[in-house]
Amino acid sequence: MRDLTLGNMNFGFALFAVAVCIWASIDYNRFIKFWMLRPAPYTQRVKVVFRFLFLACVIGGLWRLVEIGKTTGRPALSYLRALPFAAAWFVVFFLMLRIVEWMARKRSMKQ
Secondary structure, X not given: OOOHHHHHHHHHHHHHHHHHHHHHHHOHHHHHOOOOOOOOOOOHHHHHHHHHHXXXXXXXXXXXXXXXXXXXXXXXXXXXXXXXXXXXXXXXXXXXXXXXXXXXXXXXXXX
């Protein structure tokens, strides 16, 4: 990519995606509930399947980061400029997640 800002945004979003998938692997109960109809506790098989899903996403994201690094040919330290973009995406995602969880709690309290 010729435009450095767009390249940094692209790399930052890929970093964000990897970070979210790592977070989802660690705190899997928080993320499984968005795909499962019934609440926790989940069976061991469900936990294992979702952890493999998140692991596959991490591997795919890391693969994408390496591809971006190879195609642009920029020095590795130049990618540090992508960290603010990744952090901004992470903050937006975290706030959206908290709002969805808050709305779900509010809805469950009404019932």
